[in-house]
Amino acid sequence: MPFSLPLRPLPAPRETVLSFLSRFAAMNAATMSDFSNDLGYQIRRFLDLETAALDRLAEAAGLDPAIRDELASWTGVPVGDVRMTFRGEVFVSRALRNPVMRGCPLCLQEDAQATPGHPERSMAMRGDWLLRSVNLCCHHHHPLVPLWEVARPSKRFDSVARLRDLAPEIMAGAFDRPRSEPTDYDLWLDNRLETGEDPTWLSGHGVYAATTISALFGMALLQHRSPEASRGDRQEAEAHAAGFAVLSQGEAAFRQALRDLARSRGGTQIAPRQTFGKLYVALDDYLTDAAFDPFRTMLRDCILETWPIAAGERVLGEMLPARRLHTSGTAANEIGVSTKLVEQILTDAGGLPATDPRPPALRTFDVAEYAWLLAEIPALVGRGDMLAAMGATEAQLRTLREENIIRPLTRHPRVKAPWRLADGLALVAELHALMQPDPPADGSGWEGLQFAKRRTGLPVGAMLDAIREGRMRVARDPGQSGYRSFMVPKAEVDSMTGARPHVRRRDETAAAGQPASVFATRIGMRRKGWYPALHQAGHAPAFWNRHPVIGRAVLYVSEDDTTKFHRRFLTPATMQDEFGLHRQTCTARLRAAGVRPFSPDGVDFGPLYLRQEAEPVLQRAVGLGQS
Structure with missing residues (x-):
């Protein structure tokens, strides 16, 4: 048949190739399988959407190439390795091919008005109904409902044959369900499938990955909010809506929601798999699917900053080379002391807050920051x-x-x-x-x-x-x-x-102050000649005066000089006295924040820090320790 047939249907918006083929066959009084053979190709070749078969269908129906391609885009074209292209994006086949065929009964009722005597010939199956992540007809605000279930594709997609029997029930409203307003998720997905446009952060991610993560993360959120929630027909729709509400706000919102979910679980043995449920399982299963890599990375980051994962363990496909977090229990096991001892010492050092609302399994502290302390504990003595x-x-x-x-x-x-x-x-x-x-x-x-x-x-x-x-x-x-x-x-x-002040004249005492070396020792800077070098370089005030006992000139600092020094600088000893954290905890916090010791022109003055750089970091550290 190298020409167009006189009896041919008009494609409906979003109609699939196979729905159009079935209606075309019925209009010419044939089954879809026989009609396919009449067009010169077996039904299997139309099911696979082979180019030659589609070209012949378009020729027989008098379809422009653009309309033919539109039909194919709403059907799903196999591209190998159980993948299909659908609306310009790649999906796994199971997202589009399922024995259960769904649809909107109100759309089908509207279609039937064109051919009242044979409603099945006008009832078109839409491509968006094939996508399992579509829950609602945004035109009628009606949920998609199961219409029939057939395992064999050649029978399943012969929609006229199925609808011929179902049409009376459909027209009588047997498949009608209560309507509901489209959620932001429903409207987003409908618009993206129709136009390809996406104003949200998810525009940079594939529809299949975005809808899958929305559903799985939404399930975890709903389960946390109420273990008995969303058990009915709307479970998946509610999960999609809950997950999308977070994901649409962007990466920062998703990361924070993951943290909130991770830290909200109680008990002593709550693991990542238990906390995140199917989201964790799916991301572990999809290790070879690059579309899920960004979401997997974000979940992995959350896990590693929340749970005390041991070195060598695999987390979502990647092995952790070195432990990042300890709890008192994991640290105690490694160094061979009691959990209580580690907890008491870490609390005193600021590694753990005095009152910690987290469950014991999540009361963690940074391994790198407190490695020095853990190394000391086994050797402590009474x-x-x-x-x-x-x-x-x-x-x-x-x-x-x-x-x-x-x-x-x-x-x-x-x-x-x-x-x-x-x-x-x-x-x-x-x-x-x-x-x-x-x-x-x-x-x-x-x-x-x-x-x-x-x-x-x-x-x-x-x-x-x-x-x-x-x-x-x-x-x-x-x-x-x-x-x-x-x-x-x-x-x-x-x-x-x-030689103490009471035997000297008042003005001499005020001028003399204390030897710079004594002051340096008291602030923990014991390196010989340290303060004179700092003074000579112009960074610290001091003056020379004759010592009353040994009779030679000694570098002194007055009370005013020490005030000026403390106003400008901090040392590990003065940090410990001022902020109540161990000196090594203080310097570790500063290293982590990128604050380096004072070293103008590369001159090494030891662990001396500018107050304006160090103080904000240590104030935050004290605040975290008390929270």
Whole structure:
């Protein structure tokens, strides 16, 4: 038949090739299969939408190429590997091919008015009805309903044969359902299929991926809101609407909604698969489908920032090379201590908030930021072990703690082993290195540091500063060992107390202030010559003055100088005192925020930070720790 047939239908809007072919056959008093053979091709070739068969159909029906292509675009053209092109986009075949054929009965009732005697010949099956993610006829506001179910495609798509029997029921309203207003999702999908236009963030994503994620994420949202919600016929429609409401707002909204969903689950063993349900399963199944990659990446990011995933575990197809998060329990298992100990120390260090509403499985902290702390915990010792290792008395250790010369790793009252042996041993080793020849055998004129403090009220820290600066000698009592063996000359102790401000003129005292080296030590900057170098470079105020005891010029800082310094700079020690976080926690926070130590022209002044850069970061850290 190399010519157009006289009896031929007009294509309906959105009609499929197979619906048109079935109506064309019925108009010429033939079955779709026989009519296909009459056109010169077996029905299978029309079902596969082969180009030659479509060309012959268009010729017989007198269709322009544009109309032929429009029919094909609403049908779904196979492109191999169980994929089809539909409306210019790629879908998996199961999204368009299903034994259950759906439709809008009101559309079919309108069609039937053209041929009242044979309504089935005018009833056109629309292509959007094939797409499983379409829930509603936006023209009539009527839900799509199942019309028939046939497994064999040649029978399933012969719509006239099916509708011939169903037409009386359709016309009588047996398939009518309550109408409902289209949701934003319904209108978005209808417009995108019709025009290809999309004003939302989803314009950069395929329809199949966007509708699939909308449904799966919507299901997770609805399940969280009410486990009994959306069990009826509208379950999928409600899920699509809920998911789309978030996705249409953009990537940031989707990421935040994922976080909210992840952190809203209770219990102790809630895993990502349980939290996200079918969304997680589908994204794990679609690993080879690049259309889902952006959504998979966003869900993976959410999981890795919420759950304590161990190194080597696979998350949505990717192996985690290094652990990012710990809970107290996972950290305790790795370092071999109790969960309670880790929790107490991390809380004290600011790694965990004091009151944490998250379920135990999600009370996480950053591994990189607190790796140093976890490394210290197994080696911590109690007071008895610390005293024995240092060779110190209870009173001596208490003084060292009160004057912040040696700080316990944590001040949590329930931690019975807060001390780092290395701190105590380092102090003993430092004094050994500064030691002078032994005092007289009878010890006359010498006394222990603790006795000197008790006798004069001079802080041990002041004596240690004087020893480091060479202004006071230190020696060992040969009859003792460890920290308790160190002694200082009584005369030099008395000289220091005699040189205190009350024996000098008021104006001289105000001018003198304190030696820069003492100030530097008190703010934790012990590197020799550090403050003079900072002053000489023009970054810190100071002045030279003759020392009242040793008689030589010493660099001093006045009270005004120290105020100016603190107004401009922060050191790890002053951060700890000011913000209540451990000094290493503070510097880790600054590293994570990209704040680097003060180093003008590349000059290294150690861990010194500009206050204007560091303070906002530490204030946020304190706020998070208290939230």
